[in-house]
Amino acid sequence: xxxxxxxxxxxxxxxxxxxxxxxxxxxxxxxxxxxxxxxxxxxxxxxxxxxxxxxxxxxxxxxxxxxxxxxxxxxxxxxxxxxxxxxxxxxxxxxxxxxxxxxxxxxxxxxxxxxxxxxxxxxxxxxxxxxxxxxxxxxxxxxxxxxxxxxxxxxxxxxxxxxxxxxxxxxxxxxxxxxxxxxxxxxxxxxxxxxxxxxxxxx
Amino acid sequence: xxxxxxxxxxxxxxxxxxxxxxxxxxxxxxxxxxxxxxxxxxxxxxxxxxxxxxxxxxxxxxxxxxxxxxxxxxxxxxxxxxxxxxxxxxxxxxxxxxxxxxxxxxxxxxxxxxxxxxxxxxxxxxxxxxxxxxxxxxxxxxxxxxxxxxxxxxxxxxxxxxxxxxxxxxxxxxxxxxxxxxxxxxxxxxxxxxxxxxxxxxx
DNA sequence: CGGCTTATATACCGCTCGTTATGAAAACCG
DNA sequence: CGGTTTTCATAACGAGCGGTATATAAGCCG
Numbered sequence: 001x002x003x004x005x006x007x008x009x010x011x012x013x014x015x016x017x018x019x020x021x022x023x024x025x026x027x028x029x030x031x032x033x034x035x036x037x038x039x040x041x042x043x044x045x046x047x048x049x050x051x052x053x054x055x056x057x058x059x060x061x062x063x064x065x066x067x068x069x070x071x072x073x074x075x076x077x078x079x080x081x082x083x084x085x086x087x088x089x090x091x092x093x094x095x096x097x098x099x100x101x102x103x104x105x106x107x108x109x110x111x112x113x114x115x116x117x118x119x120x121x122x123x124x125x126x127x128x129x130x131x132x133x134x135x136x137x138x139x140x141x142x143x144x145x146x147x148x149x150x151x152x153x154x155x156x157x158x159x160x161x162x163x164x165x166x167x168x169x170x171x172x173x174x175x176x177x178x179x180x181x182x183x184x185x186x187x188x189x190x191x192x193x194x195x196x197x198x199x200x201x202x203x
Numbered sequence: 204x205x206x207x208x209x210x211x212x213x214x215x216x217x218x219x220x221x222x223x224x225x226x227x228x229x230x231x232x233x234x235x236x237x238x239x240x241x242x243x244x245x246x247x248x249x250x251x252x253x254x255x256x257x258x259x260x261x262x263x264x265x266x267x268x269x270x271x272x273x274x275x276x277x278x279x280x281x282x283x284x285x286x287x288x289x290x291x292x293x294x295x296x297x298x299x300x301x302x303x304x305x306x307x308x309x310x311x312x313x314x315x316x317x318x319x320x321x322x323x324x325x326x327x328x329x330x331x332x333x334x335x336x337x338x339x340x341x342x343x344x345x346x347x348x349x350x351x352x353x354x355x356x357x358x359x360x361x362x363x364x365x366x367x368x369x370x371x372x373x374x375x376x377x378x379x380x381x382x383x384x385x386x387x388x389x390x391x392x393x394x395x396x397x398x399x400x401x402x403x404x405x406x
Numbered sequence: 407c408g409g410c411t412t413a414t415a416t417a418c419c420g421c422t423c424g425t426t427a428t429g430a431a432a433a434c435c436g
Numbered sequence: 437c438g439g440t441t442t443t444c445a446t447a448a449c450g451a452g453c454g455g456t457a458t459a460t461a462a463g464c465c466g
Contacts, residue, residue, distance in 0.1 A: 010441055011432080011442025014444090033322060033324050039424060055443070060424065111323070118381070119384065120235060168395050168402070170378065171395060171399075175375065178318065178377050181322065182336055200402065254456075259413095262454080414461070416459090417457090420455095422453070422454105425450095427446105429446090432444090434442100
C-alpha cells in the first residue's frame with residue numbers, strides 16, 4: 001500500500017501548478033497582510049477560482065500557513081546561514097546584511113512578511129498572529145544559543161548578555177524591515193546597517 | 204461675531220464627554236489597528252451610538268486622525284523632551300528609555316499605535332498609512348537635526364552620520380515597540396535597552 | 407406654551423467578506 | 437462505451453462591514 005506520491009492521477013487533472021499558485025499567494029499576503037488579502041485578491045493573483053483554492057489548500061488560514069512556510073524557507077534562509085559565521089560579530093553582520101539584501105531585492109515586496117502579520121488586527125487573525133510569533137520565537141532561541149556558544153568560546157566577553165544581544169539584533173532587523181516597508185531608500189537602509197556595525201565592539 | 208467656543212448650547216446637549224470618547228476610541232485603534240477596529244468595537248467602547256459618533260467626529264477616518272493626534276500628544280511627548288538632552292548620548296538614552304517606559308505602562312496597550320498602522324493592510328487604509336508615515340517622517344527629521352547640531356557642537360565625532368544614527372535609533376525604538384506588542388516581558392526589553400546603551404560610544 | 411435646533415435610538419442600506427452548493431467537464435478504469 | 441473520480445466554473449449563502457434615513461427626545465428662545 002503506497003500512501004504517498006501516487007503517480008497515476010485518478011480524476012480530472014488540475015490545470016494549474018500548485019507551487020506557482022502558492023508563490024503568487026505569498027506575494028499577496030506579503031504585501032497586504034493576512035486580513036488585507038481578500039480571496040478575490042488571492043484568486044486573481046493565483047489565476048484560479050475559489051473552489052480550486054479550497055480544494056488545493058483547504059481554506060484561507062491554511063493557505064497562509066503554507067505561504068508562510070515557503071517564505072521562511074526561501075526568503076529567511078539567510079538567518080540560518082548567518083548563524084554559521086565563525087564569530088559573534090560575523091553572525092551579527094551577516095544578519096544585518098541579510099536583512100538589508102532582502103529589502104534590496106526589487107523582485108520581491110518590501111517589508112517582512114512576519115513583521116507585517118505580527119501586529120494585531122481583527123480577532124479572526126489571532127491564530128495567524130500566534131503562528132507567526134511562534135516561528136519568530138524559535139528563530140530567537142537559535143540566535144540566543146549561538147551567542148551563548150560564542151560566550152563560551154571566549155568570542156564574547158564574560159559580561160555579555162546573549163539574550164540582550166539577541167533582542168538587540170532582532171530589533172535592528174525588525175527596524176530595517178519596517179523602514180524598508182515604509183519606503184525608506186536602500187541607501188538610507190545601508191547607512192543604518194553601517195551605523196549598526198560601527199557600534200558593535202571589536203571591529 | 205464669535206466663531207469659537209460659543210458658551211451657550213443651542214439644541215439638545217450631548218450626553219457624553221467628547222474627550223473621554225476619543226480616549227476610548229484611541230485604545231481600540233491602538234490594540235486592533237485601523238482596519239481591525241470595527242464601528243461596533245468603537246461605539247461599544249465609547250459608549251455612544253453610531254449616529255452620535257458621526258455627528259461628533261465625522262467618520263471613521265477622521266476619528267482615527269483625531270485619535271492619532273491625541274496619541275502623539277499624550278504618549279509620544281517623550282520624544283520631544285528627549286531632544287532637549289544636552290548630549291547626543293543623552294538624547295539616545297532618553298529615546299530608548301522613553302520607548303521602554305511606554306511598554307512598561309500597564310494601563311496602556313502594548314505596542315505602538317504608529318507601528319501597528321504603518322504596515323499595509325487593505326486599500327481603504329492607504330490614506331491612513333500615509334498619514335501615519337508622514338508624522339513619522341517629521342519626527343525623524345527632528346532627530347536628524349538634533350544629531351547634526353550635536354556634530355557641530357563637537358558632541359559627535361566628525362565621521363558621524365546623523366542620518367544613519369537616526370535610522371539606527373528609530374530602528375531600535377521600533378523594535379522595542381514591536382517586541383513589546385508581541386508580548387516580550389519588560390525585563391527582556393530592559394536588557395534590550397541596556398545592551399543598546401552599552402553599544403553607544405563614549406559612556 | 408409653540409417653534410427651532412441638536413442629540414439620541416432603531417433600523418436599514420449597499421457592499422464585501424470567507425465559504426460552499428450545484429452542475430458541467432475531463433481524465434482514468436473496466 | 438458507461439461508471440467513477442476529481443477539477444472547473446457560476447452563483448449563491450449568511451454574516452459583518454461603514455455609513456445613513458427616519459423618527460423621537462431634550463434643551464433653549466420668544
